[in-house]
Structures are given as structure tokens and as C-alpha cells.
Amino acid sequence: MSIAKDSTSQELSPSGQPIKPIPGSYGVPFFSPIWDRLNFYYFQGHMAYFKSRISKHNSTVLRLNVPPGPFLASKPHVVAVLDALSFQVLLDSSKVDKTDTLTGTYIPPLSLYSGIRPLAYLDTTDPLHTTLKTQITGLIVSRKDYVIPSFRKIYGSLFDSIYDKVESSGPTEFNTLSQSAAFDFMCSAFFEGALPSVAIGPSAADMALKWLTFQLHPLVSKASNLIPWPLEDILLHNFHLPPCLVKSDYKALETYFTNVGEPFLTDAEQVGISRHVALHNLIFATIFNAYGGIKIFLPFLLKWLVQGGPELHNKLSEEIQSVIRSENGSVTPACLERMPLTKSVVYEALRLNPPVEYQYGHARSDLVIESHDAAYKVKKGEMIFGYQPIATRDEKVFTNGEQFVAERFVGEGEKLLQYVYWSNGRETDEPGVTNKQCPGKDIVVLVGRLFVIELFLRFDTFTGEIGELPLEPKVTFKSLHKV
Numbered sequence: 001m002s003i004a005k006d007s008t009s010q011e012l013s014p015s016g017q018p019i020k021p022i023p024g025s026y027g028v029p030f031f032s033p034i035w036d037r038l039n040f041y042y043f044q045g046h047m048a049y050f051k052s053r054i055s056k057h058n059s060t061v062l063r064l065n066v067p068p069g070p071f072l073a074s075k076p077h078v079v080a081v082l083d084a085l086s087f088q089v090l091l092d093s094s095k096v097d098k099t100d101t102l103t104g105t106y107i108p109p110l111s112l113y114s115g116i117r118p119l120a121y122l123d124t125t126d127p128l129h130t131t132l133k134t135q136i137t138g139l140i141v142s143r144k145d146y147v148i149p150s151f152r153k154i155y156g157s158l159f160d161s162i163y164d165k166v167e168s169s170g171p172t173e174f175n176t177l178s179q180s181a182a183f184d185f186m187c188s189a190f191f192e193g194a195l196p197s198v199a200i201g202p203s204a205a206d207m208a209l210k211w212l213t214f215q216l217h218p219l220v221s222k223a224s225n226l227i228p229w230p231l232e233d234i235l236l237h238n239f240h241l242p243p244c245l246v247k248s249d250y251k252a253l254e255t256y257f258t259n260v261g262e263p264f265l266t267d268a269e270q271v272g273i274s275r276h277v278a279l280h281n282l283i284f285a286t287i288f289n290a291y292g293g294i295k296i297f298l299p300f301l302l303k304w305l306v307q308g309g310p311e312l313h314n315k316l317s318e319e320i321q322s323v324i325r326s327e328n329g330s331v332t333p334a335c336l337e338r339m340p341l342t343k344s345v346v347y348e349a350l351r352l353n354p355p356v357e358y359q360y361g362h363a364r365s366d367l368v369i370e371s372h373d374a375a376y377k378v379k380k381g382e383m384i385f386g387y388q389p390i391a392t393r394d395e396k397v398f399t400n401g402e403q404f405v406a407e408r409f410v411g412e413g414e415k416l417l418q419y420v421y422w423s424n425g426r427e428t429d430e431p432g433v434t435n436k437q438c439p440g441k442d443i444v445v446l447v448g449r450l451f452v453i454e455l456f457l458r459f460d461t462f463t464g465e466i467g468e469l470p471l472e473p474k475v476t477f478k479s480l481h482k483v
Contacts, residue, residue, distance in 0.1 A: 013375035024062035033069030033076040041221035068218035068237040073105035078385035084394035086371040096361025099123040108215040111243045118284040130433040137439045150188040174475040180205040191260035207249035293355040299472040300353035306464040313461040344409040346448035354422035359386040
């Protein structure tokens with residue numbers, strides 16, 4: 001790492017930025033991380049927690065503690081990168097090591113994965129990373145033609161059911177009904193055979209969600225209005241929930257994926273991956289990455305559509321219905337490219353509310369991180385942390401970055417896609433074995449667009465109410481006006 005100096009002996013970064021000490025502190029060991037956790041979850045909230053420290057230190061690169069802290073994480077100290085420029089270090093596999101950093105400063109019990117380390121916890125330098133990512137990418141590519149018909153069938157039926165419920169019973173919650181549809185859709189898109197709601201039963205999606213909860217509970221708050229926050233903090237943020245409590249649920253999921261995933265497992269064996277490792281990676285990729293991402297993202301997308309109101313609805317309805325009419329009612333990949341507003345709305349929702357909010361990585365060597373205004377030295381091994389909803393709302397990149405702007409990525413606005421990082425990579429980049437970008441990146445964008453299309457092929461406009469759930473907004477349809 002070569003460091004230049006100016007005429008006043010001030011150290012400069014390679015681009016000429018002055019190198020400054022990283023502001024902030026970790027406070028008193030043990031006690032400060034706990035206090036910071038309470039601020040993060042209960043007293044300030046996620047966004048205010050980071051913004052208050054940015055304001056205090058006048059810097060978007062700073063030292064701070066991240067939850068969960070003691071007793072789950074003995075090293076809660078990070079260098080936080082909280083703007084669109086400095087955040088990019090976390091996307092560079094040559095600069096950061098992602099070994100065991102998916103969930104940050106703690107690791108869920110590996111017994112939740114039958115003792116293996118899933119692909120998402122492997123660094124790009126691990127030989128198994130290349131083999132596993134190649135296999136999972138191959139599965140996605142081989143099933144790409146099934147995504148559109150599977151989504152249209154399952155979510156078309158869901159929207160019809162929601163309409164009937166609103167008409168007969170009044171306001172209807174989207175999240176609960178979508179939970180099973182999302183799991184069925186992902187399995188229908190990627191596997192032959194019975195849907196999980198049939199093969200396992202109506203509780204299949206609940207089992208998947210329960211398994212996710214046992215991994216992510218240290219990062220969740222306000223899980224129930226019935227539990228006072230001090231008790232919730234003790235239960236969720238200090239100790240791992242016992243994996244034995246989800247063992248029978250995982251066994252049922254394991255049986256299901258053993259059956260529907262047989263072609264994948266056979267292919268994996270042929271390239272030297274054991275069936276055991278392949279199976280539990282398949283479960284993880286389908287439930288954690290795919291189902292979990294869709295479950296969180298679609299309610300956020302719907303929230304912004306609800307808040308967009310009749311003006312946005314009219315524009316989307318006109319765009320979507322005119323294109324589909326020209327295709328004689330067919331929804332094809334080609335016609336999706338003729339819907340720039342629909343595409344922009346999905347990207348804008350992903351910019352504001354990425355399904356995975358946090359990114360982590362250990363510095364591979366001593367390096368310099370640059371923000372818009374300065375540069376900072378980070379030592380080898382230090383944990384670097386990014387809070388994506390702040391980085392992708394950076395007002396120095398996005399005008400009115402806190403606001404939902406439906407047309408933001410239309411026309412010349414497409415140039416801003418390089419600053420949309422939801423997939424653990426730039427939206428303009430492609431997933432590969434040398435990076436940690438989500439192999440299903442394009443599928444998530446496609447699903448978002450199909451979601452908007454299915455809505456506006458059925459309804460000209462709709463109204464709803466927005467509430468809160470631990471991982472996503474609660475959206476309740478109040479009225480739907482049919483086309």
C-alpha cells in the first residue's frame with residue numbers, strides 16, 4: 001500500500017484524499033456494547049443509531065459497536081462505512097475476507113445446518129466456494145424458464161384470493177398469505193415435484209420461517225407486543241435459541257429437499273461434493289437466500305406501491321397493460337424490457353430496502369478506505385461493517401435519497417444503478433465465483449417486476465395500511481379496484 005504526502009507532510013490516499021484517523025470509539029468493554037445494543041434496537045432505532053454518530057463525528061467512516069454484543073458476540077467492534085463510496089470496499093473480494101461474516105459478529109450454531117458451513121459463510125478463496133456457487137448458479141440457469149409461469153400461477157391465485165377476502169370480509173393482511181405463496185413459488189420455480197404446502201403440509205412455510213428465526217433472532221427486535229423489551233433483549237440477544245427446538249421442523253424440510261432436489265444432489269456428487277454438503281446448501285440457498293429474501297422484499301415493494309397512490313398506479317397500470325395487450329396477454333422476458341417505469345420502481349424499492357441490510361468483511365491486509373471527503377487507514381483483520389440503507393440513500397449520489405422516486409432509474413437514471421448494492425455487489429455487476437454477489441440477483445429483480453405486473457393486470461388501483469413486523473412492513477389491503 002503506497003501512501004503519498006503533500007507539501008505539509010499530510011498523508012494522502014492514492015486519489016489525493018487526506019488520510020485521517022478514524023473517529024469514534026468502542027467505549028467501556030462489555031458495558032458500552034450492551035448500551036449500544038439497547039440504543040440500536042429500542043431507544044434510537046437502526047437508522048437514528050447510525051445517523052446520530054455520523055452527526056457527532058462529522059464522518060461517514062467511524063468506529064462503533066454493532067449488535068448483538070455480549071454474550072453472543074465477544075468482538076462487537078467494527079469500522080463502519082456509511083456512504084456510497086466507502087461502502088464499496090465490502091464489494092471487493094480482493095480487499096475483504098468474508099469467512100463466517102454473513103451474520104456479522106456472531107455465527108449461528110452449525111447444528112442448524114447439520115454441521116456444515118453453507119456457501120454464504122465461505123470466502124471466495126475457499127475451494128468449496130467455487131464448486132458450490134457453480135452448482136447453485138447452474139440450477140438457477142437451468143430453471144430460468146420456469147420462473148415466470150410459476151410466479152404467475154401462484155401469485156395470480158394469491159391476488160385473486162386477497163381480492164375475494166377484501167370483498168367479503170374487509171381489510172386483509174398480505175404478509176401472512178404471501179408467506180406460504182413465496183415458499184411454494186420458490187420450490188415450484190427450481191424443482192419438479194409437489195409443492196411444500198402439499199408435500200409437507202400447510203405449515204411448511206411456518207417451519208421454514210421458524211428455522212430462519214433461530215439463525216437471525218440476535219438481529220431481530222420488537223418480535224411481539226406481548227413481550228416487554230427488557231425480557232425480549234435477554235431472550236433474543238444474549239444467547240442462541242436451542243437448535244433442538246427446531247430439529248423436527250428441519251428434518252421435515254430435509255426430507256422434502258432430498259426428494260425434490262435429487263437431480264441437483266446427483267450433479268453435485270459428480271463434481272466431488274458430498275450429498276450431505278450439497279443437500280444442506282440446497283436447503284440454505286432455497287430458504288435463507290431465496291425464500292427469506294422474497295419474504296422480506298415483496299412487502300417493502302408493496303409498501304411503496306401503496307404509498308405511491310393513484311398517480312403512480314395510473315402510470316404503472318397504463319405501461320403494463322399496454323405492453324401486455326401488444327403481446328396478446330403473454331408475459332415474456334422481452335416484454336419486461338419495455339416497461340421502464342416498472343423496472344425503476346423495483347430498483348428503487350431495492351435501493352431503499354435491501355433484503356439484507358448489513359454487510360461485513362475482515363480486511364485482508366492494511367488498506368485505505370475512501371469516503372467522499374477523506375480517507376482512513378484500516379488494519380489487517382479489522383472487521384468492516386456497512387449499513388446498506390444508509391449507503392444507498394447517500395444524498396451525494398442520490399438526489400432526495402431518503403425519498404421513494406418511482407422514475408429514478410428511468411433513462412439517464414440507469415447510470416445510478418452502479419450505486420445499488422442490495423445483492424452484495426453493484427447492480428451493474430454479474431455474480432461469479434470470484435465474488436460474493438448473490439447468484440439469484442437477476443431472479444429477485446425479475447420477481448419484483450412480475451409482482452408489480454400481476455398486481456396491475458388485475459387492479460387499476462388499491463389502498464392499504466402500513467404497519468410493522470420484525471423483518472418487514474405489515475401491509476393490509478383495504479380496497480382493490482379491478483381492471
